[in-house]
Amino acid sequence: MRSLFRLLIKNYPFLLFLVLEVISVVFIVNYNSFQRASFLNSSNAVTAGIYNSYSGVVQYFRLARVNAELSEENARLLNMLENYQNAFSDSIRIAHKQDSAFQYIPARVINNSVNKQQNYITLNKGRKDGIKPDQGIVSPNGIVGIVTNVSESYSMGLSVLNPRWSVSAKLQKSGFYGSLVWDGEDYQRAQLSEIPFHVNLQLGDTIVTSGYSSVFPEGILIGTIDAFDRPEGENYYTISVLLSADFKSITYVEVIGNNRIEELRTLKSETENGTAGN
Amino acid sequence: MGRLAIKYFSMFVVLVAVQVLVFNQIQFSGYINPYVYVLFIMLLPLNAPRYAVLLLSFLIGLAVDVFSNSLGIHTFAAVFIAYVRPLVIRVITNREEELNDYPGLARTGPIWFISYTSIMVVLHHFVLFYIEVFTFSGFFTTLYRVFLSSIFSIFVIVLSQFIIFRD
Known part of the structure; x- marks a missing residue:
């Protein structure tokens, strides 16, 4: 002994x-x-506080680009508004109650990476601004990620550049849907799978969110087809998607809250348990 | 003792800050990410008790992990190189050479320091990047990342010896 x-x-x-x-x-x-x-990640008060003041300084260097992006988005929204106004001018307006399932919360990215195998994104808004886990993050150019962890005034999430998460995506043209996952190699490209061979694909086809997942509304831009391939002995294409959001320069994003998520969840669990019709 | 503690404490804070605020933000080509906090483990006194070296390395790994949302990965790599440090030093030191307690470039000479840095950095990056992908598929892609980042880290660490933490 x-x-x-x-x-x-x-x-x-x-x-x-x-x-x-x-x-x-x-x-x-x-x-x-x-x-x-746990608190051992970048949404805790100390680490997020440090990142917040740091990005407060650094973001000035990107202002020109951010301005350009915002004015582009502004122009796009104005165009849409114009279309709506034209449509409504000679129609009868029916007063209907405010009925939007999704609401947008603007936030600033205070930490982000593209060169890890699992990339995370930290935002300067948290629980007190109405952010909850499982809400989607989008930028003016396209989807960015999903919130996973929320503290009082900060939140963090997985970006699309994280293989631990996949997005339900569809082809805008034909409506076929599959799932989009990043393979960890190139920060500008992700892989779309589960699109069967009989679908016609063309380079440059637009990929958008499918709206099946309740995280993102339908039709938010993800990217365009960059290359595709029919692997031997399989039933699905391998498609490489050029992501439209530039993950290296993301500064301002919006978090999408779904007001009906509870309702959807109860409906889903009722259906799965077979209690719905009873 | 007190002075030594203050010196290493400030080194710890400076290196973690520089790592997470500067080097983790360089997103150059999607491959290169230098990890310069290795310098802290390298510069711990040579006669420091081994438990202290291991525990301090654990702490600096944990600090970097918390900031980069990669809990456990840096901790693992840092503890690993802290454990092999005495072996590395024994391998590259001639028996006749009298080693100074502080293994900085100014005290040890450029050749010794560069080989010390290279071995420690490559070992650290090798463990780190393979733990990060957690697979040996795409072995050569990861190896490519290991060497690109290592070259950058070694360069920065050697360069830093002319600027700070000289003795």
């Missing part, structure tokens, strides 16, 4: 090394479950 102790004491660096590495592995393996419950 005594010699065992002596051996342990003599080799303590190795034991300590093993203990610390085991702790790290536990961290790595449990990170998904940690993420919801």
